[in-house]
Amino acid sequence: MDSGGGPAAGRGSGGTGRRASGEWARHWRHAGLPGLDLLRARYVRHTFPRHSHDGFVLGAVSGGIEEVGLPEGTVRAGHGSVVMINPEVPHTARAGVDEGWTYSTLYTSAELVAGIAAETTTLRGTPGFTQTSVTDVHTARLIHEVHRAAEEGNALAADSVLRIIVARLLHAHGGSLPTRTPRTAGALRAARARDILQERLAEPPTLEELAAQLETSPFALLRAFKDAYGMPPHTWLTDLRVRRARRLLESGSMPAEVAAAVGFTDQPHLNRHFTKIVGVPPGAYRRERGPAAGAGRKNVQDPGARPRLA
Known part of the structure; x- marks a missing residue:
């Protein structure tokens, strides 16, 4: 079972000047999993400025503390926490402790979540999540497992577990998102x-x-x-x-x-x-999505390797 902490420390931490801080990241996409991006990382000094996504963010913290700045305030998410951010919600992220935070994140399209909601819930309108952060060790472990399956090239397992995660979170924390109609x-x-x-x-x-x-x-x-x-x-x-x-x-x-x-x-x-x-440089982002990237990269499972920042 993937702990979510990434491959073992040591070699190959990247050439972006972050090796001393112990930061690493891999932001990628599996060819067999449309509508899903994956980020697995440890950040210490890196801070995400205010931004938003056109899809959903489902993150599982496995080490340290992540501080997420939202319109309604700051959320601190530690080990076993699941962070849920709806589309177009502006937010920031940074380390909440000196050692930073380690996490696995699923960036799912709004269409994928809507399809799962239509099949498994009675929610009307645009489905989303009513909570930003919950302690749910089991679901956090499942999020890490999606990463593990995708990295092993097992799209069937990754897709199956992803759908279980989304359905589980929608049942426990789902709701209909308000419509944004300009009036004033x-x-x-x-x-x-x-x-x-x-x-x-x-x-x-x-x-x-x-x-x-x-x-x-x-x-x-x-x-x-x-x-x-x-x-x-x-x-x-x-x-x-x-x-x-x-x-x-x-x-x-x-x-x-x-x-x-x-x-x-x-x-x-x-x-x-x-x-x-995004959390990784554009060159690294492009390489993980080019024709040579393939459906999965088993070499990142090498216990002496790390996902790279460059």
Whole structure:
């Protein structure tokens, strides 16, 4: 049974300058598991800035403490905890103790969760989770087991256990997510500002230009946008650029090309923001999803190896 702590310490911790801190990470996808990304990592100094995901986050902490910053406050998750974050919920993450935290995370698509909810629950509307963190040692162990099965190339086992996890969590902590329909003038302007930023991803307007286009003041737009999306426009735009960068890298584009396509100044600019938000550099992310990555990499099960940060 995978403890979730990653392969044994020692060799191959990566070439990103983090070896001394003991940090390591592997962010990857199994070809036989559509709608699922996997991250297994230990972070000590790394902090995730405010960002969100278009799908669900299901994480199991196996060591240390993770502090997750959410709109309603900070959650501290330790060994045996399961963290559940719904789509588009802005959050941060960092170590809650000096030794950092170790965890296994499943990034599941909204479509996958909706399908499981329709098959196994009576939830109406858009399904999601009503709790952010619970102590559930059994489910945490199952999350680690999905990683173990995927790394061994056993897509059947990984998919089966994944569905058991989602159904179990929906039954215990599921609910219908509120719909986000802009009603106030501020919310409508925020939605329009979001659309403009999406359209002008590589060459966005200044805040003053954006506010003028929407016939409001810069501060009023800042307040309305943060109320609607949990972060100011420039933070939201960086998050969107990283999401687009992920898709381009997954399609095989090179990091330098991706940086220019999504509006980053250069590749180091992409590297910095991508690594902060995703947890691994874009080069490592691309390698785990390219044609050579395969359906599983049994070499990472070598007891002397670690998932790499670069």
